[in-house]
Amino acid sequence: MDENKEWFCPNCGTKNTGNFCVSCGAKAPEQVAQPQAEPEVQQATQTSSQPVQQTAEPQMKPGKMNAMAIVGFVFSFFIGLLGLIFSCVASGQIKRARAQGIDEKGKGFTTAGIIISIISMIWQIIWIITAIAAAIGAVISQID
DSSP: OOTTOOEEOTTTOOEEOSSBOTTTOOBOOHHHHSOOOOOOOEEEEOSSSSEEEEOOOOOOEEEEEOHHHHHHHHHHHHOHHHHHHHHHHHHHHHHHHHHTTEEEEOHHHHHHHHHHHHHHHHHHHHHHHHHHHHHHHHHHHHHO
16 A cells, blocks of 8 residues: 555544554455545646645545534543543534534544543542541541
8 A cells, every 4th residue: 555645544533644544453345445546636837936836635534523523521520430431422412423524623622631531530539538537537537
């Protein structure tokens, strides 16, 4: 396969140039893996001496913001588990949309929501353990 030939993974929607997807490891589709004729390159000269080259590339349809990504991001600050669930579901929706050629927005919100949710849940666990330890310490001090 020509290393410069770009293709989109049908599983995860990632843009690739080799025989395998760099994200999920899926093999390139057969029509991409087989050597093909190079796409026609159109050159148009402008007033400058530099020619402009245009190649045929797959165009992503513009998409809208994924609402679940925003909900997951907001919940990540207050209810870590819900934030993590909504952010992970939104991430999957965005990947599926991109695999279908729709450029859905919100990937940054999902990544931030997942990270903040994990940090929030760790903070909540530490806070609960500290509260339990303080309660046990108070009970033990009253027994003595």
